[in-house]
Amino acid sequence: MPLLADAVADRPTLADVALRAGVSTATVSRVLTGSARVSEGTNRLVQQAISELGYVRRRAPWTHRPTGGSVAAIVTESSERFFSDPFFARLLHGASRALVPVGYQLAFVAVRDRSEYAAAARFVRRGVDGVLLVSSHGPDPLMPLLDTAGVPTVLCGRPLAEHGAPYVDTDNYGGAQAAVHHLLAAGRQRLGTIAGPSDMAASQDRLRGFTETLAATGLEPVAELGDFSLESGERAMTRLLRRRPDLDAVFVASDLMAAGALRALRRAGRRVPDDVAVIGFDDDPVAQHTHPPLSTVRQPVEEQGATMARHVLALIGNGTEPGRSTLLPTTLVRRESA
The missing domain is CATH 3.40.50.2300 (Response regulator)
Structure with missing residues (x-):
């Protein structure tokens, strides 16, 4: 006689259904919850896979306290x-x-x-x-x-x-666009950026807003990656200066990284904004207490x-x-x- 654990383990899973239907587990979840964001054809494929595998949704109904929790x-x-x-x-x-x-x-x-x-x-x-x-x-x-x-x-x-x-x-792409337009309007021509982690959508959107806006003007973008920390911004700014010693502006994907970038620029003898203009992102409290105070893209956190x-x-x-x-x-x- 099989153990209960063995019987449970043999049951088809959400991932099995997704594999059979050729879709993601998220799509299977949307079908199971009746989401309107699934096409009729995809819904039919998932339902067919459920039927063929004999999949039964095992999660219990979610309960909550009506007076708060x-x-x-x-x-x-x-x-x-x-x-x-x-x-x-x-x-x-x-x-x-x-x-x-x-x-x-x-x-x-x-x-x-x-x-x-x-x-x-x-x-x-x-x-x-x-x-x-x-x-x-x-x-x-x-x-x-x-x-x-x-x-x-x-x-x-x-x-x-x-x-x-x-x-x-928040509008990460549009915020990056606004920063680039401001720098270009101020006459800056050699722009770089310090982007956030590549495995986050916010970082990707800010980097894309920077590169696409700059590329539309015929200027070549230069980028380095950080991890949203102050120290990573300082290191990335040092690498940017090494690659583009004539850099005259930088858009940084967070205020903490921008504070680090200001440190690196000061150490390299670059004046802000005279030699290099800097714009951050977030409008965190640190932006008002850097030297000089930081221009930034405010997101309503x-x-x-x-x-x-x-x-x-x-x-x-x-x-x-x-x-x-x-x-x-x-x-x-x-x-x-x-």
């Missing part, structure tokens, strides 16, 4: 990164302002690497009503775990891998957190998506560095 903010970064980057505090402050008045508390979980993902999913399953997933890198392995758990989830930023969860993003919280409350309350994902505007803030 808790929402977990899962940040896929180290705790060191979380506490050193003001973006996260601003985002979670905005989310908390929307959650607390209606009886929900916000819990924080830092997930450093894949070895901690299963533990985070178990934490969620034990009593969290919803999840705000922040700082995803690449196709986040947490998403299938959260989907299996059935927990309502909203993402911070556009994900690299398509799936059914709604997200709230607190509003992004509050919007994510409202979306997850809608999912918790009625189990339906709050509509299409949200894109918030960015604004160029001019200070002394450019």
Whole structure:
């Protein structure tokens, strides 16, 4: 007689259905939840695969406390990164302002690497009503775990891998465009950029906004990568100067990296903005306290957190998506560095 665990292990999984149908697991999830964002043909392929494999969805219905409960903010970064980057505090402050008045508390979980993902999913399953997933890198392995758990989830930023969860993003591409236009209008001709991690959509969108806008003018872009930390910005700026000693402007994909870039420029004897103009991204508090104060692209971080919280409350309350994902505007803030 087979053990129960053996019988469960033999059952077809969501991944088996996706493989049979030739689609992603996210698409299978959308079919199972009745999402309108699946074509009739794809829906037919998935339903056929479900029928052929005898797949049965095993997740239990999600329950929540009607008088309030808790929402977990899962940040896929180290705790060191979380506490050193003001973006996260601003985002979670905005989310908390929307959650607390209606009886929900916000819990924080830092997930450093894949070895901690299963533990985070178990934490969620034990009593969290919803999840705000922040700082995803690449196709986040947490998403299938959260989907299996059935927990309502909203993402911070556009994900690299398509799936059914709604997200709230800012106009990273348009913000980078605005920065480049400002630098060109000021007469800068030799522009570089310090981009963020290549496995994040926000980084890709900011880099694309920079390179495409600059390429349209016939100028050649030059780029180096950082990881959104101050130290990486300092190192990347040093590499840019080595590659383009005549650089006269740089767009940096975060204010922390821009603060590091200012350090490198000062050490190299370059005056800002006389020799090199610098524009950051975020409008974090650090931007007002650099020397000189930093021109930057402001993204409404607190509003992004509050919007994510409202979306997850809608999912918790009625189990339906709050509509299409949200894109918030960015604004160029001019200070002394450019």
